[in-house]
Amino acid sequence: MSRARRPVEVPLDFPREWIEFLDPADEQHLVRADLTWLLSRWTCVFGSSCHGILPGRAEDGCCSHGAFFTDADDENRVKAAVAKLSPETWQRHRRGFKNWTEMDTVDGTKPTRRTATRSGDGPCVFLNDADFAGGGGCALHAQALRDGVHPLKYKPDVCWQLPIRREQDWIKRADGTKLLQSTLTEFDRRGWGPGGHDLAWWCTSSPEAHVGTEAMYLSYAPELTELIGEPAYQKLAELCDARLKAGMVAVHPATVVALATPTMPKRRGGREPASPRPT
Template sequence: MDGPFEEIAEGDVTWRFEADFLRSRWTCIWGRGCLGIRAEPTPELKQGCCSVGAELDGPDEGARVSAYAAMLEPKRFEHHAQAATDGVFADERRLSTRVVDGACIFLNRPGFEGGEGCALHLAALDADEPPLEWKPSVCWQLPLKVEWEPGEQTNTEVATVRGWTRADWNEDGDEMHWCCTEGPEAYVGDRPVVESLGEELESIVGTTVYVELRRRLSPS
C-alpha cells in the first residue's frame, strides 16, 4: 500500500507512518478465513503466519521468551513435551523458535483442548497480562513493520512504520499463496488500524508520539 507518510519528530528520532495503512480497516482474520502463508491456501490449519518460526530481536528477547515458555503448563501448551525435551528454539543461538510438525512450536493446533492459537498469547490472557509482553516482538507487531535508518543529522534516526508486504518475507514471500495485507479479505475491521492496534503502536513509539499520531489519523 503506497501513500503519504505522516512524520512526527521526538528527540533524536523522526517517526514516519504509512498513513493509508494506519487509516485502513485491516484486521487479523486468524481462524476467520485467514488463508495462511503456505504455497496453497490452508484456512483449515489455522496457522496464519505461524507456519514459520518467529525470528527474535536478539539475545535479550530470546531470554525473555525462554522465561515465559518455562511458565507454560501442559494444559495450555500442546507441544510442552517437545519443548521440555529439545527446547523451544531452533538452535543454541536462541534467535528463532522451533518449527514442529510444520508450524511454530508455540502454536496449539485445531482441536487442542487447551485452546487453539499461540500458547504464549493464551497464557498471557490467563495471567491477565498483555500478550505483547509474552510473545516475540515480530509476532505482536505484525502486520506492522518498523525500519530504522540514520537521519540526516549526526546521532539521529528515522523510523518508518508501515504495513508488511510479501517482499518482507524474503524468499518465503515468493512462495506464499496469500499475504493478508495485499488483498481485500482482511480489510474488514470496524476501526482503523491506528485504533485497533493502538496498544501495539504505543508500545513501539511511546505514548507521546502515539497520542499525536492518533490525533492526526483517527476519524474526526
C-alpha cells in the first residue's frame, strides 16, 4: 500500500509535553513521562476500525507477526497460560513449547525465540479467526478474560505493552549520583525500526484510534502500573489529573483531529478484548 493510499495519520514529529518525578517508593528511580501521549484519547480499535499493519489483512490487527519474548520470565508466564488453552479455545492448538514458538532475529544477527506464525507470512499462531466457535482474536487474551485476570498476565510482554514504549537506562547526574530512568512514551512507527515506516497503517498516529472516552493514563492503568509500580503510577495519575485540569499545551494532534470530527464514534478506553463465547 502506497503512503498516499494509507488511512490518514498525523506526522510523527510534533510538540510534546513531558514530566519527570521520583518514584515515591524508590528515590533512585526517576520516571520521565510523555504527557502528550498519556493524556491522548488513543484506544485499541481491534475488530472494528483497525486497518491492520499489512495491506489487506485488517483482521490481523497488529498480530501479523510473531511476538518476541523479552526474557525467561516472559516465556514462562506465557507457557503457563498456554497450558490453559484447549482445541475448543485455541483454533491452532499445538502441544509443546517448541511447536508454538520459533527462532527468528530482531537485529539480523542474534537468534531470538518468538511465538510462531501459522505460515511464512503469519499471522501469529494464537490469533483465532473472527468466526471461530471458541471466540475470535487472541486466544491468550480471551483465556485471561475467562479466568477473570488481566490479559497482561497471560500475553507476551510486547503484546500487552504496545503501544506504550518503556525505555530504561541508568543515568549519572552532575553530582555523581546514579538513577534508573524509566521513560514512558508512544510506540510510534519508529519504534519498529526502519521497517516501521513501511507498515500499511499504524494506530498511534491515526485519529481513527484516538476515540477513547478517557485518557490513556486511565484506560491503561494496569499496564502502566506493571511497568513502573503502584506508587509511581499513583503519582503519575495525580500529575496527569492536575495537567488535565490546568489545560494541555501540546495535545496529541491525532486526538485533536478525532475530537473535531463528530462522525468518529467514541469508544470506552482501553485495549479492545477478544469476546470469548461460552464453550
